Structure formats: C-alpha cells, structure tokens
Amino acid sequence: MRVLLTGAAGLVGRAAVDVLRQRHDVTVLDVRPVDGVPEALQVDVMDLAALMAAVEGHDAIVNTIMAPNPSYADGGPGFTVNVTGMYHMLEAARRTGVRRFVHTSSGAVHAGYPEGTRLTHDLYPLKAGGTYDLSKVLQENMAWNFHELHGLSVACVRPWGIIDADRRINTDGRPVQRVYYGTIDRVDVATALRAALEAPDIGFECFYIMATRRGYERTDTDYTEARLGWKPERWFEEEA
Numbered sequence: 172m173r174v175l176l177t178g179a180a181g182l183v184g185r186a187a188v189d190v191l192r193q194r195h196d197v198t199v200l201d202v203r204p205v206d207g208v209p210e211a212l213q214v215d216v217m218d219l220a221a222l223m224a225a226v227e228g229h230d231a232i233v234n235t236i237m238a239p240n241p242s243y244a245d246g247g248p249g250f251t252v253n254v255t256g257m258y259h260m261l262e263a264a265r266r267t268g269v270r271r272f273v274h275t276s277s278g279a280v281h282a283g284y285p286e287g288t289r290l291t292h293d294l295y296p297l298k299a300g301g302t303y304d305l306s307k308v309l310q311e312n313m314a315w316n317f318h319e320l321h322g323l324s325v326a327c328v329r330p331w332g333i334i335d336a337d338r339r340i341n342t343d344g345r346p347v348q349r350v351y352y353g354t355i356d357r358v359d360v361a362t363a364l365r366a367a368l369e370a371p372d373i374g375f376e377c378f379y380i381m382a383t384r385r386g387y388e389r390t391d392t393d394y395t396e397a398r399l400g401w402k403p404e405r406w407f408e409e410e411a
C-alpha cells in the first residue's frame with residue numbers, strides 16, 4: 172500500500188518507518204526532521220493545505236502524532252494539536268479519497284473507569300481522566316464519525332506505557348523508572364500498527380496491545396491477537 176506515516180520522528184513513529192517499509196511504500200511526515208530519513212516531509216498537521224498536498228495519492232494514513240507531554244496543562248497547545256490535528260488528517264483523507272486510517276490511540280480513552288475494570292475494545296462510553304486523555308477520547312470519537320459518515324476504515328491501536336526497551340527510555344527521553352503492566356516496546360507498537368493496516372474487513376475497530384501478563388488480564392489484548400494475528404515480540408516482567 173502507499174502509506175503516509177505521520178509523527179515519524181517520534182518514539183513510535185521512527186520505529187514504524189522501518190517496520191512499515193518492510194512491506195509498504197511509505198511517505199514519512201513530521202513537523203521536525205526524521206532521523207535517517209532525509210526525504211521526510213516536514214509538515215505541521217495544523218496546516219490543512221500543506222497536509223492535503225502530502226496526503227494526496229496515498230491509500231492509507233498511519234498516525235502516530237502526539238503533542239509534547241508538557242503542552243497539555245494550563246491551556247497549552249497540546250490539546251488543540253491532538254484534536255484539530257486529528258480532524259485535519261481525517262478531513263484530508265476524506266477530501267483526497269484515502270480509504271484507510273490507522274490511529275495510535277491509548278488506554279487513556281478508558282482512564283476514567285475505576286481501577287480493576289476490565290478494559291475491552293467494546294467498552295463504551297470512553298471516559299477520560301485528564302486533558303491528554305480527553306484529547307485521545309475525542310480523536311477516537313472523531314474517527315468513528317468519519318467512519319459512520321464517510322465510510323472511512325479506521326483501526327485504533329491502544330497501547331499504554333511505550334518505551335524504547337533497548338535504551339530503556341520513555342517518550343521524553345528519560346530513563347524508565349519502573350516496568351509496569353502497561354509497558355510495551357515501541358517496535359511492538361509499530362508491528363501492531365502494521366497488522367491493523369493489513370487486517371481485512373476493518374470498519375471501525377479498536378485494539379488493546381499489551382506485553383505483560385497482567386496487561387493481558389486487565390485488557391482484552393487476546394482479542395487483538397485473534398483478530399490481527401499480532402503478538403508482542405518483547406515481554407516484560409513487572410517490577411515492584
């Protein structure tokens with residue numbers, strides 16, 4: 172497939188460049204330069220016209236964009252980037268005839284449920300905890316609407332604590348303090364995105380992805396395995 176990968180300079184995005192390129196023709200996009208990919212398009216997703224030009228001619232969009240972590244509090248731009256940016260990607264897909272959208276969502280869409288709730292692909296309503304969570308809820312809601320109204324095929328992949336296991340750092344480049352049940356390696360997130368891209372008959376569907384025993388107990392990642400034929404390569408033991 173001809174795939175536009177957005178957020179490609181990020182923790183997940185940079186891994187997804189390599190994983191998707193094994194099987195697809197990938198255009199790489201980020202607002203900042205992408206390490207090792209000089210031909211990457213440098214586009215701000217808030218610029219709809221520039222984004223439309225980038226999206227044109229692709230079969231699918233795989234989105235891994237996230238506004239930086241400190242930018243959600245106190246009216247910072249993070250919420251707007253996540254929400255309006257997602258709208259722009261969906262709208263650009265609609266206007267240019269892209270039929271397939273794979274979105275990196277998050278377990279944050281269920282953060283408002285009490286501790287101990289089993290989290291599944293079909294647990295609704297989505298419930299946010301904080302501002303970032305709310306942006307992820309709205310992203311999934313928008314994607315569902317584009318599916319309903321315009322027939323866009325949408326797969327939302329829901330990880331939790333993504334790390335670079337080789338370097339044992341998190342998305343902000345800080346050392347991982349503790350491996351917990353939501354910990355997953357960025358390459359496994361990338362392979363899940365690819366599996367969701369390639370899965371047949373996706374209307375609108377969401378998929379938990381976990382890489383620990385308790386993560387599988389707390390969510391229905393076994394459903395993801397069955398539906399997408401995906402499993403994490405790297406498993407983690409929770410640290411006390």
Ligand SMILES: NC(=O)c1ccc[n+]([C@@H]2O[C@H](COP(=O)([O-])OP(=O)(O)OC[C@H]3O[C@@H](n4cnc5c(N)ncnc54)[C@H](O)[C@@H]3O)[C@@H](O)[C@H]2O)c1
Nearest residue numbers: 178180181182183202215216236237275277331332333342
């Ligand atoms: N990191 C985690 O622990 C975690 C957990 C669950 C879900 N997620 C989701 O996974 C996805 C990837 O997260 P990540 O950890 O790789 O984040 P990241 O911050 O490492 O990467 C995000 C990328 O988006 C790019 N970006 C930001 N604003 C942009 C804009 N306006 N236009 C174009 N590009 C822009 C950034 O430059 C960056 O390269 C996100 O959707 C995030 O919400 C992350």
